[in-house]
Amino acid sequence: MKLRRAVWLMLCLIGLVLASGTVFAQSAKKLFLFNWSQYMDPAIIKAFEKKYDVEVVRSFYDSNPQLFAKLRSGGASQYDVIFPSNYYVPRLIKTNLIQPLNHDEIPNLDNLKSRFRDPPYDPQDRYSVPYQWGTTGIAYNADDLANVPKSWSILFDRGVNPDNPFALIPDGQVTVAAACAYLGIGWRCKGEKSWKKAAQLLIKTKTRSNFNGFVSGTPILQQLARGNADAGMTFNGDYMFYKKRNPEAFSDIEYFIPKEGGELWVDAMAIPVNAPHPKLAHKFINFILKAKVGAQLSNWNAYATPNEISQPMLKKSLQKPPITPTQNQMKRLRFTPSLKGENLHMFQQLWTDIKSR
Template identity: 60%
Template sequence: MPTTTITKSLFVALAGGLLAGPVSAQEENKLYLFNWTEYMDPAVIQAFEDQYDVEVVESYYNSLPEMTAKLNAGGVSQYDIIVPSNYYVPRLIQSGLVQPLDKSKLSNLDNVMTEFADPAYDPGAQYSVPYQWGTSGIVYDTDTFPDAPKSWSLLFDSDVNPDQPFALMGDGQVTMGAACAYLGNGYDCDDPEAWQAAARLLLDTKHRATFSGFTDGTPVLQQIQRGVVRAGVSYNGDYLQQKQENPEAFEHIAFMIPDEGTEMWVDTMMIPAEAPHPTLAHQFIDFVLDAEIGAQLSNYIYYASPNRAAQPMLDTVLTEPPVLPTDSDRARLAFTPSLDGQNLQHFQQLWSEVQSR
């Protein structure tokens, strides 16, 4: 789920090329990976290519709606692996866009932590395998807010933040969940009345003079560094990754999990229903589930690993906050609810109104 929206020059070329036509015979030695940007260690790709004598062709998306749209536009038969977040998993299953896993081909499946082995979003883990997990939270300038409350009020209360520019995340469910949590209805609220109250709060917030817009995880970190905004919403791994790369710029930027609660997300690996190379896709999933590879991946992208066997090999920074929440913070985390049917339609209508009004 990390919205790491750093643009890569290969994106347009690769994405366009993959949707240009059916996979030909000479492409049988290629694996097509459709992933979030900046969410894979190139050395892991190289190791897989060397082991299986194949080429991995990577293309990227910046949002889950973008990923789904491309699957519906023909990508379901063009990609071998996708990496959706937990609350999109049921939608992909119900719409027939993904295929069940053949667990006989996943020898490393027992490496998955117990808490991710039978998730509510995919009972029995029939279709998905966890890739990475993390949290969303508030990032803010500590010079501007030296006494910042550990609360969503930093964004939603004009008395707490009367005059400093701030942003909210462009993911509707994350932002509505934050508003629900602030209002005391829980981050994982799915009651229409709670949503309506959250939508009213977001409209009021949006019309404040200091609201800069809906900005996703990585861009808001860049905006804080430049002083464009002083607070926003991002993901713990994105925050840590940029802090490690540019410690001086992040000397006065902090990440917090609000006491009212926030999101715990899991990104998963799934195989599209008409994937051209399902056997190779299973081999790739099993490769990532290897203990050493799992540790290498997390050590590179700074997110928490759901791989139990990888834990002893993780860098120390991945075993402490903000990557691994404290026990008290973890008790405040909830999965973003999976929506379908009338609930999904009602939510989408409310979110559209928030964005357009």
Template identity: 55%
Template sequence: MSKIRIRLVAGLLSALAAGSAHAASEKLYLFNWTDYMDPEIISAFEKKYDVEVVQNYYGSLGEMFAKLQAGGTSQYDVVVPSNYFIPRMIEAGLLQPLDKSKLSNLGNVMAKFANPDYDPDAKYTVPYQWGTTGLVYNTETFPDAPKSWSLLFDEQKNQGQPFSMLNDGQVMFGAACAFQGKDYACTGKDNWVDAAKLMLATKHRTNFSGFTDSTAVLQQVSRGIVQLGVTYNGDYMQYKLDDPEGYKNVKFVIPDEGSEIWVDAMAIPAKAPHPDLAYKFIDFILDAQVGAQLTNYTYYSTPNEAAVPNLDEALKQPPAQPSPEDMARLKFTPSLSGQQLQMFQQMWNEVQSR
């Protein structure tokens, strides 16, 4: 049985067990991405604190943001946003500052995530998992593939093979900027106009199959539906380790022109109904053993220094851990607001619709 199937079964058993257990004294409401939490961690937390964890899920950051704006700040205790949405959430008053005296395991956070650009001094967030974005392709189709975005954007390098692009506009604009010799984290009208023109030209090629998400493209590459796409390293690791034979000719690389490093972080909504319980949950995740268990489940990278010795060996090396050379080329996707955000959204809509 694959780990994906095991996770579904484990989640069902956990739910059944919770339903048959005695009534918990409190409830914690967790708002997270789908399949981004080991059910055994939830069960251990419930047992330790005699609580019930109620999980709700979102499929996109836009959906998460909209639900919090529509009253979710008083419905959820812990939310897990990505780095480039965090400044937007802070500006909108959706998050409360952290009382770090309630987080005894905070010292386990790696130094490089302790004072991030998206949340100076980590005033509102604690890192949960992190990862990278890159190219995934069929090594039989591209045996001598360049470690470059040119495989996607250069028609000669692509050789007319079917390909897709990620359905995240900011990531694709960043990739286009990097290919054009600019910084992955480029912003501004002129840079975005150039990036949009490149993506439109790429999109209108007859071998373009569409915009897709990171897991769908992995399945498509393994089945030969497309030969190339954009995905996240953790999703790649999950499929590769769960089905080595099916993904033996599928490879993930971080382009030399630069790409994205991202962080998903834990935060407490502004009007969380159970903030004290939220602190207990965040601190529980920061535990060295629990942090390793989480990463061994998700296949992404841990920001928990104390957890590293307990990781599976495959998660201590590339692509789970980028090489120093690749790490130096990674940038956070910039957070946008106001007129800049409106301009970007208009351009991304045009790329998708034209």
């Protein structure tokens, strides 16, 4: 009997040890972020880790298509918070890759500017929360390409730029929209007829000897700084971020919104459908929406904030071009449209054809 009791007590102790180990493993949480590079002040991450006693693990992508592909291949159960652009949010909703938000857990939603609430790409903010906003335009070497027009012609007109190396963004919708804008169709071009005209221009552009390929917005800035390219599509905040940190390398590099029009975009925060820590993800989103954190974020990465309460704490340089567009510039900016169904399928086939030529 004593032996049985001793064995029983030992088994109970082992069970308690195992149980306590399980509790400890569950409490030692991590938050997994999948974000654009150079898009989050490390000090904000440290502050969140300290406040909630967690570890934040970050991974990075450089285009919306890359984010989408990763989520479809299992990433929807690997990450807690992602940062898609506005026109990709409906696609993520349609493919069941993100989950509805619990607004009761995000009280700081009230800090957002009214024009960023209830957006057309996500009515009632059901699945996403605005993170930062900006523009897509052209960065170029003003010394090597002196006196060129502030136009998409730097990329699409051999007569304007016969020799200087340039690149286009690998995001199909953005690049096709730029071609449409140059052709006079407008940034929000839709339909087979408009897309085919843009495709003909892009295929022709690819054959030019000074075409450097499809390069994302951040890497093209690095190529410009090294002198490996003289023009390319990029984002206003990335341009300011690198210019401030390396003014000598960027002394001749300028950014502009083409006269034919450019992209206005909003990057959002969303929670993948099978996120490992959804409650912690809600806490993180709410944390980013705090007034001081929103200002700190924009002051670090040089993008505009959708946070109304953060405005008085922003650097003066963020409250004017190229970060905050003028009223005239805003008239030339458009959101990239969301595609679905047959239109999306048709566009994907067209973009595949463009890249393969």
